[in-house]
Amino acid sequence: MSQPNRFNPIILLFLTFLLVVAGCREEIDSDHDGSIKESSPELRVLLFEGEGPLVVSVPDGAVIRNDDGEAIYTVPPRYDLVFRQGESGGLLVNGEWLSKRRVTIIPKDGGDEPPRLLVAGSPYRGSLLVRSTEAGSLQFINRIATEDYLRGVLPRETFASWPADALRAQAVVSRSYALARYAEEPKAIYHLHADISSQVYGGYFSEDPRTDAAIKETGGEVLAADGRIIxxxxxxxxxxxxxxxxxxxxxxxxxxxxxxxxxxxxxxxxxxxxxxxxxxxxxxxxxxxxxxxxxxxxxxxxxxxxxxxxxxxxxxxxxxxxxxxxxxxxxxxxxxxxxxxxxxxxxxxxxxxxxxxxxxxxxxxxxxxxxxxxxxxxxxxxxxxxxxxxxxxxxxxxxxxxxxxxxx
Ligand SMILES: [Zn+2]
Known part of the structure; x- marks a missing residue:
C-alpha cells in the first residue's frame, strides 16, 4: 500500500479554517428528544478498547468533528489515521495532537456500499467515535443506525442458511435486545459491546442477503411487555x-x-x-x-x-x-x-x-x-x-x- 499515513499540517490548517467557518455541528448528545420517535435510534457499539495504536482508513476521505460538534479537520482521500493516546491523556493522530478527549470521524459517502470506514482493516457502516479515557485507554465506538447494526449481528448470532422464520425471530430478538440496552441509558458513551457480552457484531463483512431480508421483513418490530421493550x-x-x-x-x-x-x-x-x-x-x-x-x-x-x-x-x-x-x-x-x-x-x-x-x-x-x-x-x-x-x-x-x- 502506498497510502500516506501522515497529515500534511499545511493542508490541514487550511481545511480546518474552511470547516470551522462552515460551522458544522454534530448531534452527538443533543438527540433523543421528539425526533427520536421518527427514526430508529443510532446505537453506539464499542468495537475496541485498548492502548492502541489503531489505524482507521477512510478511502474517500472524512470529516473529523470535535466534542462540541465542530468540524475540525477534513481528511483527504486515501489517508490512514493512526490513533494513540498522548501523555496528557489527549488524542493523538499520526503523532499530532488532535483533541482533549474525543472526536467523531464521519466518512464521505458513508451511506454507500461498500462503507468507506475501515477500523483495523474491517469495514463498518456509520461513523466512528474515538475516545481517550481517563483510565488511559482508547475506545473506538461505531455509531450506527439500529437496522444497519442488525445486519452485522444476525449472521454472527445465527446461521444465514437457517429457515427464514428462524432468521426473522432472531431479527426481532436481536433488535429488542439492542433497543432495550439503548433504552436503559440513551446517552451512554456506548450501549453495546461487539462481542458475546452483548451480541456479536461483525460489521459490513458479516452481512448476508438472507439475514438482511429477515431484518427488513420484521422492520422495527420488538418484543415488549408493560409498555417496555424487554x-x-x-x-x-x-x-x-x-x-x-x-x-x-x-x-x-x-x-x-x-x-x-x-x-x-x-x-x-x-x-x-x-x-x-x-x-x-x-x-x-x-x-x-x-x-x-x-x-x-x-x-x-x-x-x-x-x-x-x-x-x-x-x-x-x-x-x-x-x-x-x-x-x-x-x-x-x-x-x-x-x-x-x-x-x-x-x-x-x-x-x-x-x-x-x-x-x-x-x-x-x-x-x-x-x-x-x-x-x-x-x-x-x-x-x-x-x-x-x-x-x-x-x-x-x-x-x-x-x-x-x-x-x-
Ligand atoms: Zn430448546
Whole structure:
C-alpha cells in the first residue's frame, strides 16, 4: 500500500479554517428528544478498547468533528489515521495532537456500499467515535443506525442458511435486545459491546442477503411487555427446557416471559446432549482460583429446579464440616462456559473424577435458537416462535413504545 499515513499540517490548517467557518455541528448528545420517535435510534457499539495504536482508513476521505460538534479537520482521500493516546491523556493522530478527549470521524459517502470506514482493516457502516479515557485507554465506538447494526449481528448470532422464520425471530430478538440496552441509558458513551457480552457484531463483512431480508421483513418490530421493550436473552440450545431467569441469575425477577418453557424442538443441535469429565483436583483448583475454597471439598450437593431441570447452585462440603454454595452459572464460569455447557446437568463420581451429564448449550434463558430453527422447519411462523419462547410478551413496533421505554 502506498497510502500516506501522515497529515500534511499545511493542508490541514487550511481545511480546518474552511470547516470551522462552515460551522458544522454534530448531534452527538443533543438527540433523543421528539425526533427520536421518527427514526430508529443510532446505537453506539464499542468495537475496541485498548492502548492502541489503531489505524482507521477512510478511502474517500472524512470529516473529523470535535466534542462540541465542530468540524475540525477534513481528511483527504486515501489517508490512514493512526490513533494513540498522548501523555496528557489527549488524542493523538499520526503523532499530532488532535483533541482533549474525543472526536467523531464521519466518512464521505458513508451511506454507500461498500462503507468507506475501515477500523483495523474491517469495514463498518456509520461513523466512528474515538475516545481517550481517563483510565488511559482508547475506545473506538461505531455509531450506527439500529437496522444497519442488525445486519452485522444476525449472521454472527445465527446461521444465514437457517429457515427464514428462524432468521426473522432472531431479527426481532436481536433488535429488542439492542433497543432495550439503548433504552436503559440513551446517552451512554456506548450501549453495546461487539462481542458475546452483548451480541456479536461483525460489521459490513458479516452481512448476508438472507439475514438482511429477515431484518427488513420484521422492520422495527420488538418484543415488549408493560409498555417496555424487554431485554430478550437468547441462547444456542436449551436441551429440553429453557431456564427460568432466576435459575441462572439468582436474584433476577421472574417474569412470565422468562419463566422457562418445555422445548422439544432443539434435538438436532449437536449440543443437545453432552458429558464432561473433570478431575476433583481441577474442580477444586477452579473453585480456589475463584476464591470460594481454601481446602479440598469432600462432597457436593446440587440444588436443582425440578421443573426446568436447571442446577441453581451446588453446595460444596469441606472437611471441617463447612460448606460453600456456588451458583450453577458461576460454576460454568469457573470451569469454562464451553466446557460445562449449561446448568441443565447432573453428575456422578467416578474414581478421582466428576462426570457431568448435561443437555443444551448456553444460559438457557429466552429464545432457544436451535429450537427456533426446529419450529421454523416445522412451518411455524416467527411470531408463533416468539410467542412460544417469550410467553406473555407482545410484538410491537419499537416506535409505538419508545416514549415509555426510553425513559423520557
Ligand atoms: Zn430448546
Amino acid at each position: 431485554t430478550t436473552f437468547f441462547h444456542s440450545t436449551c436441551g429440553g427446557h429453557t431456564a427460568a431467569i432466576d435459575d441462572v441469575w439468582l436474584d433476577a425477577e421472574r417474569r412470565p416471559f422468562f419463566s422457562g418453557v418445555e422445548c422439544p424442538w432443539c434435538v438436532d443441535s449437536t449440543n443437545h446432549d453432552w458429558t464432561l469429565t473433570v478431575g476433583y483436583d481441577d474442580v477444586y483448583r477452579a473453585l480456589a482460583t475463584g476464591g470460594y475454597l481454601t481446602a479440598p471439598f469432600i462432597g457436593l450437593q446440587p440444588k436443582t429446579n425440578s421443573r426446568t431441570g436447571r442446577v441453581r447452585s451446588v453446595v460444596f462440603i469441606t472437611e471441617g464440616g463447612g460448606s460453600v454454595e456456588v451458583s450453577g452459572n458461576e460454576l460454568r464460569r469457573l470451569l469454562g462456559y464451553s466446557e460445562l455447557k449449561s446448568t441443565r446437568f447432573s453428575f456422578t463420581a467416578s474414581g478421582d473424577n466428576l462426570i457431568f451429564t448435561g443437555e443444551g448449550y448456553g444460559h438457557g434463558v429466552g429464545l432457544c435458537q436451535w429450537g427456533s430453527r426446529g419450529m421454523a422447519a416445522a412451518d411455524y411462523g416467527y411470531k408463533e416462535i416468539l410467542n412460544y419462547y417469550y410467553p406473555g410478551a407482545g410484538i410491537a413496533q419499537w416506535s409505538a413504545i419508545a416514549p415509555v421505554s426510553l425513559g423520557e
